[in-house]
Amino acid sequence: MAKQVIQADGTRIIENERAFSWKRFMFQWEWMLVLMLIIVNIINISSSSNYANFDNIMNAMRDFLDKAIVVFPMALVIVLGEIDISVASIMALSSVTMGMAYQAGVPMGLAIVIGLLVGTLCGFINGIILVKFPELSSMIVTLATQIIFRGIASILLETGSVGGFPDWFNSFGWGKVGSIPIILIFTIIEALFFVYLLHFTKFGRRTYAMGNSVMVSKFSGIKTNKIKLIIFTMAGLLAAVAAVFLASKMGSVRPDVAKGYELDIIAMVVLGGVASSGGKGKILGCILSILVIGFLRYGLGLVNVTSQVIMIIVGTLLIVAVAITNLKSSFGQAKWVKNLSNNIKGVKAQR
Amino acid sequence: MNTKKILSICISAVLSMSLLAGCGGKTDSGSTSKSSTDKSSVTYAFVAKDVQNPYMKKVYEGFEKACGEIGVTALYKGPEAATPEKQIEIINQLVAQNVTGIAIAANDADALQPALKEAMNKGIKVVSLDSAVNAQSRQTHIQQADPEKIGRGLIQAAYDMVKGDGGIAVLSATAQATNQNLWIEWMQKEMKENPTKYAKTPLIKIAYGDDDPTKSTSETQALLTNSDVKVIIAPTTVGMLAAGKVLQDKKSTVLLTGLGLPSEMAPFIESGICPWMYLWNPVDIGYLTGYTIDALKKGDIKGVKGDSFKAGTLGDKAVTDAAGGGTEVMLGDPFKFDSKNIAEWKTVY
Numbered sequence: 001m002a003k004q005v006i007q008a009d010g011t012r013i014i015e016n017e018r019a020f021s022w023k024r025f026m027f028q029w030e031w032m033l034v035l036m037l038i039i040v041n042i043i044n045i046s047s048s049s050n051y052a053n054f055d056n057i058m059n060a061m062r063d064f065l066d067k068a069i070v071v072f073p074m075a076l077v078i079v080l081g082e083i084d085i086s087v088a089s090i091m092a093l094s095s096v097t098m099g100m101a102y103q104a105g106v107p108m109g110l111a112i113v114i115g116l117l118v119g120t121l122c123g124f125i126n127g128i129i130l131v132k133f134p135e136l137s138s139m140i141v142t143l144a145t146q147i148i149f150r151g152i153a154s155i156l157l158e159t160g161s162v163g164g165f166p167d168w169f170n171s172f173g174w175g176k177v178g179s180i181p182i183i184l185i186f187t188i189i190e191a192l193f194f195v196y197l198l199h200f201t202k203f204g205r206r207t208y209a210m211g212n213s214v215m216v217s218k219f220s221g222i223k224t225n226k227i228k229l230i231i232f233t234m235a236g237l238l239a240a241v242a243a244v245f246l247a248s249k250m251g252s253v254r255p256d257v258a259k260g261y262e263l264d265i266i267a268m269v270v271l272g273g274v275a276s277s278g279g280k281g282k283i284l285g286c287i288l289s290i291l292v293i294g295f296l297r298y299g300l301g302l303v304n305v306t307s308q309v310i311m312i313i314v315g316t317l318l319i320v321a322v323a324i325t326n327l328k329s330s331f332g333q334a335k336w337v338k339n340l341s342n343n344i345k346g347v348k349a350q351r
Numbered sequence: 352m353n354t355k356k357i358l359s360i361c362i363s364a365v366l367s368m369s370l371l372a373g374c375g376g377k378t379d380s381g382s383t384s385k386s387s388t389d390k391s392s393v394t395y396a397f398v399a400k401d402v403q404n405p406y407m408k409k410v411y412e413g414f415e416k417a418c419g420e421i422g423v424t425a426l427y428k429g430p431e432a433a434t435p436e437k438q439i440e441i442i443n444q445l446v447a448q449n450v451t452g453i454a455i456a457a458n459d460a461d462a463l464q465p466a467l468k469e470a471m472n473k474g475i476k477v478v479s480l481d482s483a484v485n486a487q488s489r490q491t492h493i494q495q496a497d498p499e500k501i502g503r504g505l506i507q508a509a510y511d512m513v514k515g516d517g518g519i520a521v522l523s524a525t526a527q528a529t530n531q532n533l534w535i536e537w538m539q540k541e542m543k544e545n546p547t548k549y550a551k552t553p554l555i556k557i558a559y560g561d562d563d564p565t566k567s568t569s570e571t572q573a574l575l576t577n578s579d580v581k582v583i584i585a586p587t588t589v590g591m592l593a594a595g596k597v598l599q600d601k602k603s604t605v606l607l608t609g610l611g612l613p614s615e616m617a618p619f620i621e622s623g624i625c626p627w628m629y630l631w632n633p634v635d636i637g638y639l640t641g642y643t644i645d646a647l648k649k650g651d652i653k654g655v656k657g658d659s660f661k662a663g664t665l666g667d668k669a670v671t672d673a674a675g676g677g678t679e680v681m682l683g684d685p686f687k688f689d690s691k692n693i694a695e696w697k698t699v700y
Contacts, residue, residue, distance in 0.1 A: 250439070
C-alpha cells in the first residue's frame with residue numbers, strides 16, 4: 001500500500017511512485033462494470049431460454065458493434081475534455097458519398113475509400129475549427145457541423161436511397177469468419193489498438209494531461225493543437241468505418257441513417273467511466289460498457305420488454321454511472337461523511 | 352481517503368444492484384410471454400413502424416384478434432424511433448426467439464432485406480403490411496387498399512374541395528415510406544393524364560413530416576406561408592392530425608383531406624376544416640395479416656399468384672401480383688368519412 005503521511009494541518013504527502021495496492025485495484029469502476037455484466041448475463045440467461053446460445057450471442061454482437069467502433073475514438077475525445085456530437089452525421093455523409101460514388105459507376109472498393117476520406121475530412125474540419133478558434137466549445141462547433149454534415153447528405157441524396165451493392169460488400173455487416181462476425185474481429189483489433197494508444201504511448205499520456213488542463217499542457221511543451229486535431233480526425237475516420245459496416249448491414253444508404261447514434265455512443269463512453277470533465281477513464285471501461293448496454297438491450301428485447309422501458313432502464317443506468325464516477329468528489333465533501341470517516345480514523349488510531 | 356472510497360464503492364454497489372434487481376423485476380413480467388415463445392408453441396410477431404404509433408396499435412388489435420381465433424400467441428414489437436436500423440435489431444431478436452411468423456410495417460423497403468432473408472432462411476414466415484418491404488424480403492404483402500384508387504381519389508377530393516381553382520400541397524410521412532410514395536405517384540399520374548382539368552390546381556409542394564408530430568406541424572406552417580396553397584393532402588394519420596391542429600390554430604381557410612383516423616379527425620371534420628377524408632379499417636388489416644401468416648404456416652398458400660385462403664370473418668382472399676413486383680393480398684376499397692358518418696365511426700377507431 002502506498003505510504004501516506006498525514007500532517008497535523010490535514011495535508012497529505014503521498015510518495016511519488018504509488019506502490020501496487022490490492023484495495024485500489026479492486027475499487028475501480030471497471031469492476032463495477034464487470035459486476036453489472038455478470039448480473040445482466042445472469043438475468044438474461046435465467047429469463048430467456050434463447051439467450052445462452054453461442055450463435056445468438058454472436059448475432060447480438062453483430063447488432064450493436066457498429067456503434068462500438070465509434071465508442072473508442074469518442075472516449076479519447078471525452079478524455080480530452082471535449083465532445084463530438086457530429087459523429088452520426090459524419091456516418092450519414094460518408095455513407096451517402098460512398099453510395100453515390102458507387103451509383104456513379106465507381107468500383108465498390110474505391111467508393112469505400114472515398115467514403116472513408118469524406119469521414120476523415122469531416123473529422124479534420126471539426127478539429128481545425130476547434131484549433132483555430134479555441135474560444136469556441138466543441139459542443140457548439142460539433143452541434144453546428146452535425147447539422148451541416150447531415151444537411152449536405154440530404155442535399156446530395158435528397159430523399160432517396162442508394163442500394164444494390166455487390167454481394168461481397170454485404171458480408172462486412174453480415175459475414176462471419178467461422179462463427180465469429182467480421183465486425184467483432186475488427187472491433188477487437190480496434191480496441192487493442194486504442195488500449196495501446198491511450199495507455200502505453202506518450203500520445204495517450206498527453207491526451208490525459210490535456211484533459212486535466214490544456215493550459216498546463218501547453219506550457220509543458222505539449223503540442224495541444226496537434227493532438228486535438230489528430231483525435232477529432234480519428235473520430236471522423238472511425239465514424240466513416242462504422243458507416244461502411246452500417247451501410248453493409250442495411251444494404252443501402254440514406255441521408256437519415258444512424259440518426260441518434262451519437263447519444264448512444266456518448267452514453268457507452270460515459271457508462272465506461274470516462275469522466276465528462278476530461279482527464280479520466282480507461283478503454284477497458286468502454287469495452288465493458290459496450291457489452292453491458294448491448295447485452296442489456298438484447299436480453300430485454302428477447303423477453304419482449306418494450307423499447308420505451310429499455311430506454312428508461314439504460315437512462316437510469318447512465319445517471320447512476322455519472323453520479324458514481326463523480327460521487328467520490330461530491331460525496332467526500334458531505335459533512336456527515338467527513339464526520340463518519342473521522343470517527344473511523346479515530347477508532348483506528350485508538351487501536 | 353480510503354474509507355471514503357470504500358463507502359462510495361459500497362453505496363454504488365448497492366445502487367446498481369438495486370437497479371439491476373429492478374430490471375429483474377421487469378423481466379419477470381416479461382417472462383410470462385417468454386414461456387409462450389418456447390419452441391413448442393407458435394408465436395406470430397408484429398413489428399410496428401414505431402412502438403407508440405396509435406395507428407399501428409389499432410392494426411395490432413386486429414392481428415391479436417386473428418391470432419386469438421387461430422389459437423396462437425401474438426406479440427407486439429416496435430422500435431422507439433421509426434428507423435430501419437432499430438427494426439433490424441428487433442428482427443434479429445425475433446429470429447433468436449424462434450417465432451413462427453413475422454409481420455412487419457417497414458421503415459425502409461430495402462434496408463431490411465438481409466435481416467428478413469435470414470429470418471426466411473430459418474423457416475420463419477414473413478409478410479409485410481402497411482408499408483411494404485421489397486419483393487425479395489417477404490413472402491407476400493398485405494395491401495390495405497388499391498394504391499391507384501387512394502392516389503387518384505385524394506387528388507380528386509382536393510380538386511372538388513377547391514372547386515377546381517387553387518394550389519395543392521402534400522404533407523407526407525418519411526421520404527422513403529413506400530406506401531405514401533406510391534400514392535403520391537398515382538396523384539401525379541392522375542394530374543398528368545388530365546392536364547386541362549387540373550390546370551388551375553397545380554401540385555405546389557410535397558413536404559415530409561416524417562410521421563413526427565413536431566416536424567409535421569412545422570412543415571404545415573411552412574406550407575401555409577405560400578398563399579397559393581388552398582388545400583393540403585396528408586396521406587398519413589400523424590401528418591393529418593398535425594396539419595388539422597395548425598389549420599385550426601391559425602383559423603386558416605386552407606382545407607384538408609387525406610388519410611386520417613376517424614377518432615382523431617372527428618373534430619376537424621365536424622368543424623369543416625376537413626370536409627371529408629379516406630381510410631380503410633386498420634383493425635381489418637391486422638386481422639387479415641394474422642390469417643395470411645397462418646395460411647403460409649399451414650401451407651395453404653405459398654405467397655404466389657393464384658393462391659387463395661379463408662381469412663376468418665373477412666371471407667375468401669386471393670393472392671395477386673403487386674405493382675412493384677412480388678405478390679400481395681388486397682383488403683378492399685378505401686372508405687370515405689364525412690360529416691354524415693363521422694359521429695358513428697369516431698367511437699370505433
